Amino acid sequence: MPELPFSRRAVLRGLGATGLLAALTGCGVPAAYVPEDRRQGQDLSERERSLAFSNWPLYIDTDDQDEEKRPTLDAFSEKTGIQVRYTEEINDNDEFFGKVSPALMNHQATGHDLVVVSDWMAARFVHLGWAQKMDRSAQANVAKNLDPQLRSPAFDQGRLHTVPWQSGITGIAYNRKALGREIRSVQDLWHPDLAGKVTLFSGLDESFALLMQGNGTDTTRWTESDFHRMCDQVENMVKKKHIRRFTGNDYTSDLGKGDVLACQAYSGDAIQLKADNPDIEFVVPEEGAELWAESLLIPNLARHKTNAEALVDYYYDPAVAAELAAAVNYVCPVPAAREVMAASPDRKTAELAENPLIFPDDAMRKRLVVARDISSAERRSFAPRWNSIVGL
Numbered sequence: 001m002p003e004l005p006f007s008r009r010a011v012l013r014g015l016g017a018t019g020l021l022a023a024l025t026g027c028g029v030p031a032a033y034v035p036e037d038r039r040q041g042q043d044l045s046e047r048e049r050s051l052a053f054s055n056w057p058l059y060i061d062t063d064d065q066d067e068e069k070r071p072t073l074d075a076f077s078e079k080t081g082i083q084v085r086y087t088e089e090i091n092d093n094d095e096f097f098g099k100v101s102p103a104l105m106n107h108q109a110t111g112h113d114l115v116v117v118s119d120w121m122a123a124r125f126v127h128l129g130w131a132q133k134m135d136r137s138a139q140a141n142v143a144k145n146l147d148p149q150l151r152s153p154a155f156d157q158g159r160l161h162t163v164p165w166q167s168g169i170t171g172i173a174y175n176r177k178a179l180g181r182e183i184r185s186v187q188d189l190w191h192p193d194l195a196g197k198v199t200l201f202s203g204l205d206e207s208f209a210l211l212m213q214g215n216g217t218d219t220t221r222w223t224e225s226d227f228h229r230m231c232d233q234v235e236n237m238v239k240k241k242h243i244r245r246f247t248g249n250d251y252t253s254d255l256g257k258g259d260v261l262a263c264q265a266y267s268g269d270a271i272q273l274k275a276d277n278p279d280i281e282f283v284v285p286e287e288g289a290e291l292w293a294e295s296l297l298i299p300n301l302a303r304h305k306t307n308a309e310a311l312v313d314y315y316y317d318p319a320v321a322a323e324l325a326a327a328v329n330y331v332c333p334v335p336a337a338r339e340v341m342a343a344s345p346d347r348k349t350a351e352l353a354e355n356p357l358i359f360p361d362d363a364m365r366k367r368l369v370v371a372r373d374i375s376s377a378e379r380r381s382f383a384p385r386w387n388s389i390v391g392l
Contacts, residue, residue: 032105034129034300041109041301050083051113051304051311054096056294057088059116059166061327072323076314082307093121100299104130109301114308116165120205122295123155123373131161131297134309139163141316145334149365150293154220154372163312164293166268166324167331169357169368170201170210171289173255173265177279186214186285189262195242199254199263200234202246204386209290209371210264216287219371227382235389246390255280267357268330282357284367291368293333325358332358 045051063069073084090096096117100110117125125131136143142163156162174183183189189198201207208230209219215233217226237243244260252269254260256277265273270282298308314320321334322341326349332338342353356364374382 033127034104034107036129036133038107039129039132039300040305041303043303043305045304045306048304049081049307050085051307052085052087052111053114053308053311054087054089054112055116055165056090059088059328060086061324072315072320075320076311079314080310082310084311090116093118097121097124104128104300107301109303110299112299113302113304114296114298114311116294116296118205119153119155119162119164119293119295120373122162122297123153125297125299126156126161127376130300132300132302132305133160134163134298134312135306136160138306138309139313139316141313145316145318145321145336147333147335149291149368150333150370153293153370162295162297163316164295164333165315166328167291167293167333169267169284169289169291169331169360170206171265171267171270171282171284172210172262173251173270173273173280173282174262175255175258175277175279176281178258179261183262183281183283184286186210186287188285189214190237190242194262195240196244197259197261198237198243199245199247199251199260200243201251201264202248202390202392204383205374207264208374208386209369210285212371213288213290213369214285219288219290219369221372224378227378228385231385231389238389268328271329271355271357284364286367288367288369290371291331292370326352329358331360335359 060070061072063071070086073086077083096115100112103110122131134142146159146163147167150159150164150167152158172183172186172189176182179193188194200211208227211230211234212219212222212226215226215230217230234243244254247254247263249269251260251263251265252273255263255265255273265282267282270280273280274282296312298305302308315324316334318334318336318340321332322337322344325332325334325337326341326344329352338353338359342350344350344353352358360368
């Protein structure tokens with residue numbers, strides 16, 4: 001089984017958002033909070049029917065015959081007359097943050113009207129005052145169709161500044177046939193028969209919630225002691241050589257080749273993993289799993305804010321959301337898209353409507369939690385400890 005070409009969440013990070021802020025501040029660039037009333041610039045949307053939209057690679061629908069064509073974007077332009085300059089330039093949250101932060105710190109436009117970043121990075125933008133409040137009165141689809149479970153994360157109460165692009169679950173993938181038993185719990189990862197056959201994500205933001213949930217922690221209000229208890233456990237397993245290694249998106253290759261039997265995994269990857277190998281199972285543990293999102297936001301001084309808001313609302317039309325979800329296979333943030341997908345004349349597309357990794361059922365949703373983010377102050381002490389365990 002080849003390594004998946006790109007895994008949205010599993011990217012290694014270097015300096016980190018907090019470290020980058022500190023470095024830039026040390027170079028004489030002030031990391032200043034921008035008040036709400038100073039974030040909006042001159043909106044040229046009416047005069048310039050365009051917008052610049054930056055996203056991750058392989059995170060939108062493409063035409064089967066021409067991968068340069070993106071049907072949902074093309075339909076938006078035809079419907080509204082707004083041309084979208086779409087770029088797949090976000091390969092890493094921190095790398096992108098480093099690219100745009102000097103302009104935002106100095107109250108300058110970034111050249112981006114709409115971007116997609118992971119929610120833990122969106123939290124950084126919101127806390128710094130670098131994301132504009134969206135006009136929900138012009139976004140009827142968002143107001144009506146956004147998944148209730150994603151409506152009010154701790155970092156952006158009421159989702160005033162961000163809107164999920166796609167969502168996903170961090171759970172456990174394992175080879176049921178090779179292991180010879182089921183995995184139902186995070187604690188099952190520490191069973192002796194998995195010694196040397198387990199991988200965890202190397203990124204702190206990607207790993208911590210699921211591991212804390214395995215200890216019975218409420219990840220909506222976890223504490224410093226919860227964090228260190230989790231680290232103690234992982235550190236002990238490293239010393240015992242129970243954990244084979246810490247990974248980025250290469251975990252998919254390890255699992256496929258049989259080098260590992262169980263690993264932390266993302267729901268969006270699991271659909272392709274199982275398609276390649278029916279013995280691969282993905283489980284939302286009994287203790288729960290993290291429901292995360294990667295979200296759209298409009299950076300300060302964006303020149304086409306109204307156009308960007310229109311595009312955001314367009315993707316919350318259930319028919320459009322269904323088309324996007326069928327292409328990317330992540331958890332759809334528009335539950336109403338399920339009925340649209342189920343009615344598709346294409347059998348494979350209709351079957352996706354019954355996949356709980358795209359549309360979680362009620363039983364699964366009860367075990368999904370949106371974890372609170374790591375604060376800047378916490379990150380300064382937590383990241384060094386985690387990185388020392390992981391070997392970064």
